[in-house]
Amino acid sequence: MTDNKMALSAVMPSPDQDIELRELPLPELEEGSALLKVELSEVCGTDVHLQRGKLAGVPYPIIPGHVSVGVLEKIHGQIFDVHGEPFHEGDRVTFLDVHETCHQCWHCMVAKASTRCPHRKVYGITYGVEDGLTGGWSEYIYIKPGVHCIRLDGVSSETYMAGGCSLPTAIHAVERADIAFGDTVLILGSGPVGLSAVAFANLRGASTILCIGAPTDRLKHAKLMGASDTLDFTKHTESDRLDWVRSITHGRGADVTIECTGAPQAVSQAMRFARDAGRVVIVGQYTDHGEVPFNPHLDLNKKHLDVRGCWGSDYSHFHRAIDMLRTERGQALWSTIKLDRYTLSQANDALSAVAEARAIKAIIVPSSANSD
Amino acid sequence: MTDNKMALSAVMPSPDQDIELRELPLPELEEGSALLKVELSEVCGTDVHLQRGKLAGVPYPIIPGHVSVGVLEKIHGQIFDVHGEPFHEGDRVTFLDVHETCHQCWHCMVAKASTRCPHRKVYGITYGVEDGLTGGWSEYIYIKPGVHCIRLDGVSSETYMAGGCSLPTAIHAVERADIAFGDTVLILGSGPVGLSAVAFANLRGASTILCIGAPTDRLKHAKLMGASDTLDFTKHTESDRLDWVRSITHGRGADVTIECTGAPQAVSQAMRFARDAGRVVIVGQYTDHGEVPFNPHLDLNKKHLDVRGCWGSDYSHFHRAIDMLRTERGQALWSTIKLDRYTLSQANDALSAVAEARAIKAIIVPSSANSD
């Protein structure tokens, strides 16, 4: 138990500024809330976007870190998992970063599209320092009442963080892809979301999984996650890539293409790489990089194609992804990804490593911060 | 019964040439085939595209006319409807223009996407004069073995032709739109497909149906088919149109948008006019008009949008559309559309009337040809 009243935190003051360390007060816990001592917190591509000011509505200064694992150090009153089991102090848990989904608005209640609920808040992104310890790059996180925690029984913290926020994102995309047994699934992108998408496609019953990405070490990783074959997009033209996909699919294109790149031109390529009457899921376009042209006759209407945007995730994705991690195969797949560890004071280095794709998965270890 | 051996037919010799009348020989009927004496045959926007050479793989010279109604004058052997009931000479029928779907290829048998079967042929489009009387702008049509005929009990020829080939096209699009009870459905386009889409959305349980199109008389027709409100796109900017849709949908956009225009820019508009987590069906892009830009972040990924190309139709769409026409409400809706009748020798005028949107529905009446 912390004996002082402050938590060392890495704060992003505003876009285009360095992360700085601050001592922030521990919260007064209200009924149904808890204090989580952070063991590991993720450094994600979104954090790079945050530092570059690419996301709208971010209340800087913020404590980044939307996916974290730690130990419940103090609970005020009782908090429960979805099975109705109470959490205890000392439990090792993670929690769904998305909170305050309202369950009152039209999107939640009529459209049943809660990932578009306008009231959602996200730890490490849309909560700011003003809201308290609401990001993972800190010794402690304030678990607000109603936040969904989940125990990590049977999953090591390292294996869980190897997936991190790509787990709910990728499982949602793969769920939305409606993969059928024996399908050929093409993943565009070999970043964390692309790699997890490869693994989930593998677990879902695809018989052939192709990955187009870069650099070489990530493509090697894609094979460890279950890719049948890979292609380095920096070494092949779009036309070559299309030929490659068609050569593997009797000339037809992929049954399912999942775009996880972040590059707008990958969206129209995804449509061209798909077979007639196939499905394309777009999950890589989380920031605005402008417009891209496509041919609605050839790439969409005549193809009888389904193109599905995929935004965010809800508790079910988070829960089911962790259930998959608990399986022997899930553990084997994600434990192939090694973590690059950084202290709180090395947060700027961690962001650079992610921005430059030097690390597959960079992680902040707040407890090592004191030793700096 | 015809006492001579020839049928007067309107032939499209090649792109950009006038239709010309030819006397063509009646076929020798083989087992399971029939001869249909044509009562009415449709002049459709696709026929205008055919004359302009906009479709690939057309074996000119052809007899246009893919949707027709007539009387079975002669049957060789037996032919049956899907219920196993035999047809008799004298039955008034229509037939599915698409034939030779193979039921042997991967698209038919594994993907179950028979509208993308590469072996399909279409009366009036991909059959040529060399194949015999395979288009409706003729006194007679040769009904090949295996062609799906359907009786028109309870539906007048006029009401059926008022829908014509827009019936299976629009019912397929509306089926693919997954309309829920109470949805707001936005139809882009007020041509035959747009009008039939309005009617089917109406029959499907949408509570609000909006139509953006032109000209004024077609928008009036959209209201007769069930549109709650309409907007003339020639008189409002895209921004005004978006404001209009949002003003009716609590600021959210349409639950479902069905694009039936033929204009590529309508595709990206359809995406912008849709609500978050809504559905967009693209059914108007039957010919290639080049590329159009869109924003994959704002219009697709962040919106969590479903965009669905819709190509062709199969027998089920044809059958179900006619079943809907048999209902009291179906009859009431489509009988609001009046036919503009043309003889075979007026086929060029009919094409002009369609090309210039002067007629909502132009029809060739081959039996009146002789009196010219």
Place this chain on the structure above:
Amino acid sequence: MTDNKMALSAVMPSPDQDIELRELPLPELEEGSALLKVELSEVCGTDVHLQRGKLAGVPYPIIPGHVSVGVLEKIHGQIFDVHGEPFHEGDRVTFLDVHETCHQCWHCMVAKASTRCPHRKVYGITYGVEDGLTGGWSEYIYIKPGVHCIRLDGVSSETYMAGGCSLPTAIHAVERADIAFGDTVLILGSGPVGLSAVAFANLRGASTILCIGAPTDRLKHAKLMGASDTLDFTKHTESDRLDWVRSITHGRGADVTIECTGAPQAVSQAMRFARDAGRVVIVGQYTDHGEVPFNPHLDLNKKHLDVRGCWGSDYSHFHRAIDMLRTERGQALWSTIKLDRYTLSQANDALSAVAEARAIKAIIVPSSANSD
């Protein structure tokens, strides 16, 4: 505005006892709650079951009446509809009787099956007098914080109550039936749920709607709601009924059968009346009447049948049903049902009328109670 502090209420003291009138105190309103002055409240088959003690977990004494319409007389703080529009005192509204769906449990969050959330409470059924004015057979209802109200703009109170609690129940069943355009839909039962199911099937694009029920006047009503044909089950054996359905469906059986009877034997009949590869929805078995035999080979496996139980409803069903009522056709269909009105002191008579199927729709009008 009420000038005293008490509300006259019809209380069901315990099973098998008469309803009695009581004066109950008006609640202290807490933030986000409201007081509804009741205009009309439904007497439903469930209320008969409640009086007979057929439902488990009912906290007698209770104020029955789960579906009501009235005027918001007093609001404490602010309450909003799902569009974010505030309610005002004087607004005429109804509200979703189901409350306290938790949005925290496994059923809500992982299975997305909120109608099976174990924390749900229902006005007029699982709230008791101890919980305050929580049933509609009363001058006032206490609208707890978070209860979903909805305005009835464009719908008369009478038309809404003509549907009453059958609206969300039947729309849910029809939604779950996946009716396709042109389907033949068979409704078993001609009580309120059966009649509303006929109407929703009609609005959904079925081309033929059959209803088997009794007595004669209800079957006449089924035709007003859109049934193509009806059969009185009291006058025909099961075998005759099957022959009747098959004679209308080319020998195949109904595409969709929706069971709304309450009689267990109707469940196995529903399976037999369905066509191969059809769908059966079971929505009439709200109380336990014991076991019934069926043949799993003939009636289920060989038939490749889908049988779907349908329990309760969520806010979306309630919202969408009222959106359908706002349409011209919705109004026309439900306004064919006339209300039988009873004062609070006539509640026992109202229950008898429903139990004996003398009234299609019995309604309590609390404001007329004082004049007794």
Place this chain on the structure above:
Amino acid sequence: MTDNKMALSAVMPSPDQDIELRELPLPELEEGSALLKVELSEVCGTDVHLQRGKLAGVPYPIIPGHVSVGVLEKIHGQIFDVHGEPFHEGDRVTFLDVHETCHQCWHCMVAKASTRCPHRKVYGITYGVEDGLTGGWSEYIYIKPGVHCIRLDGVSSETYMAGGCSLPTAIHAVERADIAFGDTVLILGSGPVGLSAVAFANLRGASTILCIGAPTDRLKHAKLMGASDTLDFTKHTESDRLDWVRSITHGRGADVTIECTGAPQAVSQAMRFARDAGRVVIVGQYTDHGEVPFNPHLDLNKKHLDVRGCWGSDYSHFHRAIDMLRTERGQALWSTIKLDRYTLSQANDALSAVAEARAIKAIIVPSSANSD
């Protein structure tokens, strides 16, 4: 190539009679047909039913054996796979036993339920000796024009036959079960279909797979195919089995239950073992064993359960199952099942071994027949 004109075949003369060997003439091949030299042919539970006369419409005498693998010895003209690739003499193939699906009837064309097409014929079951060499317990099989063959590249004949006809049956059932990532799937039955269902559930993304069956060696096999845990139904009451399932599922029951037993009472158990709003697939009831009682309120309606009969399979199931067998994991799973081999003259012994559950998978090896 065979140099004589006769094929030794094991013929089932009529129900309740021993199999007898007959020399039958090789067929004259017509255009698009072929002669398959049989390597291995399955002995399936259905063959036991055939011998006991439990199936309707069987044209005895027949040559049993509906799933076989062999070598194309002679092809008349050309035959193609679904990719349009021609088969060559010498290719090792299997073929879909179901033939003559008509693609003309209402079930095929409107309902898209081709497994209920009344025109289907099945090799080894509904073809008789009169139709030629139409069963696999023979040196040769006559591959009629239009029969769907498939190459077994990358799959050994042994591994393929280890699955045999349980492959399309089980993959269809698992496809129909709509398994979600992380689901708990309960398989009732540990015969060939049950074991393959365990494997496909494993490949589909279930995180927990339970199997209730018998005897012990089959339950051991279920674990090799991916079952997390098993229970011997002969040693536990139904109540104990229910407790066991609930103890593993937080008291809720299985997300998905797939019944593969053949025992009617397993159908109502499957409904009780399922969780609220779960799915139950019934695939074990291929013969008529009479009625069984269930409680429609408790087991179906209140549970909001989906119960889905699953009959037969189509080409897609066959194709996709073999694609799964080609994967490394597919091969690993099914290669755990060892074949018990029998000559043609030992066919009666093979049937007994299957009837008494002594063999998991009995196989006829026709080429070894001559050495008897």
